[in-house]
Amino acid sequence: MATIHDLLKLDITKIQPEELRLEVQELINDYSEVTSKEIFEINAAENIKAIYEVVIQVSPEAVVQTPCEDTAIEKTESPKLKKKNTVKKIKNTVTSKSKQKNNTKEKPKRTATKKDLDVVLNEIKQCRVKIRKYNEQKRKEERPKPKPTRYAKIKGHIISLGNLIPDRLEGNLEVQKESKRLLKNTHRNLLKIYRMDAIRGKEDNDELKERYDKIEEKLETK
Numbered sequence: 562m563a564t565i566h567d568l569l570k571l572d573i574t575k576i577q578p579e580e581l582r583l584e585v586q587e588l589i590n591d592y593s594e595v596t597s598k599e600i601f602e603i604n605a606a607e608n609i610k611a612i613y614e615v616v617i618q619v620s621p622e623a624v625v626q627t628p629c630e631d632t633a634i635e636k637t638e639s640p641k642l643k644k645k646n647t648v649k650k651i652k653n654t655v656t657s658k659s660k661q662k663n664n665t666k667e668k669p670k671r672t673a674t675k676k677d678l679d680v681v682l683n684e685i686k687q688c689r690v691k692i693r694k695y696n697e698q699k700r701k702e703e704r705p706k707p708k709p710t711r712y713a714k715i716k717g718h719i720i721s722l723g724n725l726i727p728d729r730l731e732g733n734l735e736v737q738k739e740s741k742r743l744l745k746n747t748h749r750n751l752l753k754i755y756r757m758d759a760i761r762g763k764e765d766n767d768e769l770k771e772r773y774d775k776i777e778e779k780l781e782t783k
Contacts, residue, residue: 563610563614564602565589565592565602565609567609570624570625573623575620575622576616576620577619580678584612584686585616588605591692591693594696600695601692604692604695605692607688608688611681611685615677711755715752716768719744719747719748720772726740741773741774745773748762748769
């Protein structure tokens with residue numbers, strides 16, 4: 562089954578008609594831009610297969626032929642082995658050509674029609690729309706989170722101080738109450754000194770109070 566890597570190997574300039582060449586190029590562009598290559602290949606697998614089959618039918622010259630691997634092997638073969646392999650290769654070639662000739666007679670090659678091309682191009686366009694929507698969603702999810710505000714940073718530090726209570730004193734109700742009182746006052750005073758919004762600061766201070774109230778309630782019910 563053809564993959565995106567088969568499309569990447571094509572000589573785009575030799576693909577005809579132009580509409581098909583543009584769709585192949587756009588599909589490759591989408592692949593180069595996408596962040597998750599694996600998801601792209603899964604979503605576009607059928608479309609890639611279909612468009613590649615059309616290309617090799619209407620523009621077979623676009624398929625770049627790679628050099629035969631046997632050429633590299635022949636350089637290191639001994640004369641006897643090389644001769645033996647050459648004879649074998651000739652026999653295989655004759656047999657292969659004979660089979661191809663018989664298959665040609667039995668099953669005439671089918672070429673892609675204008676209708677086939679239109680169907681494939683339409684499917685590819687729909688596939689690319691889905692992939693682009695997926696990419697847009699992924700970009701939104703991967704956008705850097707906004708930096709925490711000064712209020713959030715101060716509140717976070719106050720909470721961190723409250724978490725420094727020694728393990729042996731975590732269950733001590735009086736220690737928790739004194740800690741809450743000190744941390745709330747410290748938080749309120751800091752915001753006042755820094756001339757920060759009193760209303761915005763009160764929301765955070767109330768949140769701190771609620772946090773430590775729950776700890777006290779839990780200790781009182783034990």
